[in-house]
Amino acid sequence: MGNPDQRLLQIFDAVYKTCSVSRAAELLEIGQPAVSVALGKLREHFSDPLFVRTSGGMAPTPLAEELVQPIRHALDALEGAFGRRSVFDPATSARRFRICMTDITHLVLLPRLWGALRAAAPGVSIDIASLDDSAGRQLESGEADLAVGFIPGLEAGFYQQALFRQHYVCLASADHPRIRGGLTLAQFEAEGHAAFRATGTGHQIIEQEIARQGIKRRIVLDIPNFLGAAFVVERTDLLMTVPRRLGELLRGRGDFSILPVPFTLPEYTVKQHWHERFHHDPGNRWLRGLIASLMSEAGGQVSPAA
Incomplete structure (x- = not known):
C-alpha cells in the first residue's frame, strides 16, 4: 500500500476529534461505511488498530496519539498549498x-x-x-x-x-422585606447572598473587585449553577449579583427586582x-x-x- 491520501488523513483526524465513527461521518458529511473502510485501510497501512472501542467512545492507541499532530500538520500544509475547496451550504448540510x-x-x-x-x-x-x-x-x-x-x-x-x-446588577425577590426601590452599600453588606461560580461568566471580576475595595459580602448559599440560585432568591430574602442580560431575562419569568450594584464593578x-x-x-x-x-x-x- 502506498502513502495514505488526504481523504484518509481527514478521516483519521475526524475520528480522533469525535471519538466516534458515526460522528466523524457527520462531521465530514459522508457515509459511516466510508469511514469504516478508510479506518481499515489506515490500520492496514500502520499495522495498528489506531482506535479501539471503549465505554467513552473510540479511544486512540499510543501510535494514533503520536500520529495526530504530524497528520494535522500535513493537512494544514495541503490546504495551504492547494487552497480549501470545501463549501458549506446551510440549507442542505446535516453537520x-x-x-x-x-x-x-x-x-x-x-x-x-x-x-x-x-x-x-x-x-x-x-x-x-x-x-x-x-x-x-x-x-x-x-x-x-x-x-x-x-x-x-x-x-x-x-x-x-x-x-x-456585560455588566452586573443585583437580583432580589420582588417582595423582599427590607429592600424597596434601591440598594445601598450598607444593605448589600448586611444581607445574605446566594452565589454561583461557573467558569466563563466573569464572576472572578466580582470576587477580585469586592476584595480590592474591602467590601463585605456574606455568602450563605453557594450553588454551582445560576438557575438554582436564582429561583431560591425569588422565594427568599437573599441577594445575588448577576450579569445584566440574565437579570433582565429572569425578571420576565419570575418575581424579581433588578437593582444597580451599589459600588463600581468593571464591565467585561x-x-x-x-x-x-x-x-x-x-x-x-x-x-x-x-x-x-x-x-x-x-x-x-x-x-x-x-
Whole structure:
C-alpha cells in the first residue's frame, strides 16, 4: 500500500476529534461505511488498530496519539498549498456543531440561535458542552467548534470576536422585606447572598473587585449553577449579583427586582472563540457569523487572542 491520501488523513483526524465513527461521518458529511473502510485501510497501512472501542467512545492507541499532530500538520500544509475547496451550504448540510457555553448563555443565546437554525439550516444539529477549563483543548482538537463566554486565559493560536459588553446588577425577590426601590452599600453588606461560580461568566471580576475595595459580602448559599440560585432568591430574602442580560431575562419569568450594584464593578466582554486551525473552515465561519448577527452589539471585530 502506498502513502495514505488526504481523504484518509481527514478521516483519521475526524475520528480522533469525535471519538466516534458515526460522528466523524457527520462531521465530514459522508457515509459511516466510508469511514469504516478508510479506518481499515489506515490500520492496514500502520499495522495498528489506531482506535479501539471503549465505554467513552473510540479511544486512540499510543501510535494514533503520536500520529495526530504530524497528520494535522500535513493537512494544514495541503490546504495551504492547494487552497480549501470545501463549501458549506446551510440549507442542505446535516453537520453537527459543538459549542462550549455557560448556563447563562444557554438562556440568552440558544432560543434565538435555534430559531435561526431552523429557518436557515434545518438539517444542522447542535451539541452544547459546558464552558470549563478544557475549552481551549476542545477548540484546538476540533472536539468543539466555538466557545462563547468570558475566557481571558486563551493564548496564541486562537481567534476571538467581541459580541457584547456585560455588566452586573443585583437580583432580589420582588417582595423582599427590607429592600424597596434601591440598594445601598450598607444593605448589600448586611444581607445574605446566594452565589454561583461557573467558569466563563466573569464572576472572578466580582470576587477580585469586592476584595480590592474591602467590601463585605456574606455568602450563605453557594450553588454551582445560576438557575438554582436564582429561583431560591425569588422565594427568599437573599441577594445575588448577576450579569445584566440574565437579570433582565429572569425578571420576565419570575418575581424579581433588578437593582444597580451599589459600588463600581468593571464591565467585561463576552466573546466567541475558535482555534486558528478552523479559521477558514466554511461551516465554522458560517456558524460564528450567525452567532455574531444574533448577539453582537456593534459588529465586533475578529482578532487573534493576545
